[in-house]
Structure formats: C-alpha cells, structure tokens
C-alpha cells in the first residue's frame with residue numbers, strides 16, 4: 396500500500412497536474428506582469444560587448460514548436476544560467492548556439508558571427524561541455540590531450556593535467572573504462588586547456604557526485620574570476636547555479652525571462668503561512684506558486700506581505716498571518732515554474 400503523503404506546488408487552486416501548454420491561461424503564466432525582452436532586444440550593450448545574441452528565434456521539431464520567438468543577449472564576461480523544467484528547450488537552444496541546429500526563423504549570433512556559420516577561429520574560442528561528453532572514448536587520457544591539443548594553437552596542457560591528475564587515474568587509462576563523472580572531468584580538463592572565451596555547459600552536473608561537482612564549481616569560479624570569460628550554463632542542480640551565475644534566463648512554454656540573480660532573489664519572495672483561517676490560497680496574478688511541504692504552506696510572490704494579505708483575504712482566507720522565509724534559487728525556480736508532487740516518506 397502506498398502510505399506516503401504528498402505535497403505539491405501549483406499555480407492552480409485545485410489539484411496537482413502539469414501546466415497547460417503554450418496559450419495557457421494568462422493569469423497562471425509564470426512571467427505574467429514581468430517585463431520580457433522586446434523582439435528588438437532593446438537596451439542591449441554594444442555589439443562588441445555581446446557574447447551571444449538571439450533575436451526572434453523559432454525552433455520546431457516537425458510539427459512540435461519548442462519556442463516561437465526568443466530574444467535575449469548575453470554580455471561578454473557574464474555568467475548566465477539557463478533554467479527551465481524538463482523539455483522546455485534548453486538543449487535545443489545550446490545546440491542552436493553551437494550551430495548544430497539551424498533555427499526555423501530568427502537570428503542567433505555567437506561572438507559576433509552567425510552561429511550556423513562560425514569561423515574556425517571563433518569555434519576555437521568556444522568550449523562546449525554537453526551530455527554525451529566525449530566522442531573518441533577509445534583514446535587514453537594522455538592520447539586525448541595530445542589529440543585535442545593539436546586543434547588549438549593556444550593549448551595549455553598543464554591545465555588539463557592539473558585537473559585530471561586529481562582523479563588519481565593513470566594517464567594511460569582508456570576513457571571508455573572511466574566512470575561518467577571521471578569522463579566529465581577529462582572533458583572539463585580538455586576545455587580548460589583550450590582556454591576558451593565562451594564556455595557553454597549543458598547540464599554539467601550530470602552523473603557527478605558531490606565531490607566532483609564541487610571541484611567543477613571551483614574550477615569554474617577560477618575560470619570566471621577575472622571577468623573576461625563568458626559562461627552560458629544549464630544545470631538540473633539549480634542550487635549549484637546559485638553559487639556560480641550572475642544572470643539567469645528562465646525558459647518556460649516557449650518564452651523567456653532574463654534577470655540578474657541578485658534582483659530575482661531580492662524581488663521574488665517566499666512566505667510561510669502561519670494562519671490562513673482554514674482556507675487554501677489560490678494562485679493568481681499575485682500568488683505565483685503555492686507549496687505544501689511537511690505540513691506547512693508556502694507562498695511565492697513578487698509582492699510584499701501587506702499586498703499579499705489583502706489579496707488572500709479577498710480570496711476568503713483569514714485571518715491571515717504570513718512570515719517571510721529565506722529563499723534559495725531552487726525554491727524560486729520551483730515557486731515560479733514548477734508544478735510537481737513531492738513525496739514525503
């Protein structure tokens with residue numbers, strides 16, 4: 396018998412479930428009321444300071460539209476995290492930035508060039524880590540360093556060995572005998588030796604244990620500390636991004652919202668409901684998400700406590716007592732975007 400209790404986060408007032416697709420009720424849209432980038436990308440930095448620029452981008456797989464009209468830019472020197480639920484198009488976007496996928500419509504420029512027509516020089520300035528990691532896994536650690544190093548005039552082999560030697564594996568180990576996390580480390584070493592100007596990481600934490608993840612983050616911190624490198628990163632471990640990025644792009648149902656991490660953590664708020672007078676709150680334009688967890692109810696909102704209390708009382712709750720609680724990026728992600736059931740053992 397299933398004796399677990401369930402809590403869930405929702406933006407419907409009723410029962411748990413997946414959000415509707417594109418064209419869903421505007422009142423429940425996660426980015427409602429938030430200023431989204433204009434199709435022209437108004438207010439951008441000068442072109443020379445932009446690492447990646449996307450405008451009016453549309454992608455479809457057959458009849459399935461992943462996104463219709465994406466516009467954003469990432470400035471040089473920014474560390475930008477792309478956040479979205481499963482299947483929202485993060486890998487599709489990364490593959491488009493890399494020129495592996497051609498968009499149906501729109502502009503995608505990377506380091507000033509069309510991503511589908513990148514010069515070898517600019518390709519060499521981009522480091523990519525993605526699911527799947529290594530193409531030539533029959534090579535040894537040492538052979539892979541020599542093989543990839545031949546493609547990059549600025550290759551810094553010491554950076555590679557600096558990282559991979561920490562695994563304690565002989566340099567003669569074949570990559571296909573390494574674990575997933577060890578292979579990731581080899582890839583990160585190859586990327587660091589390349590010393591790219593733009594680093595694109597698609598779900599870098601995949602398969603990494605806590606120790607490797609920390610090492611990864613440490614290396615990435617070092618990589619970005621001078622402010623001259625640009626990083627575009629997706630990860631399902633949202634918490635890792637909180638310690639890494641300064642900008643975030645949320646993607647949901649084909650649209651995006653870009654913001655600074657600090658501004659998001661400051662403006663989006665998490666409240667614990669101390670008293671709701673026995674009623675349950677309903678998500679609307681002010682209440683962005685409701686979470687029931689361990690017997691407590693939490694609300695997510697861009698509004699202050701007074702406005703929220705007025706709204707909840709108008710919903711029939713009351714007397715209402717709320718307490719603002721600390722909010723991590725992961726809380727914010729869940730409160731803004733997610734409709735899930737969480738099982739409590």
Ligand SMILES: Nc1ncnc2c1ncn2[C@@H]1O[C@H](COP(=O)(O)OP(=O)(O)OP(=O)(O)O)[C@@H](O)[C@H]1O
Nearest residue numbers: 456457459461479480481482483484485486487488
């Ligand atoms: N080659 C493909 N053919 C058809 N549909 C695809 C293909 N690749 C991806 N999709 C679909 O496009 C949508 C976006 O996929 P994508 O992999 O870009 O999402 P994602 O945000 O990276 O997902 P996840 O977080 O699960 O990795 C999904 O609905 C997926 O099923």
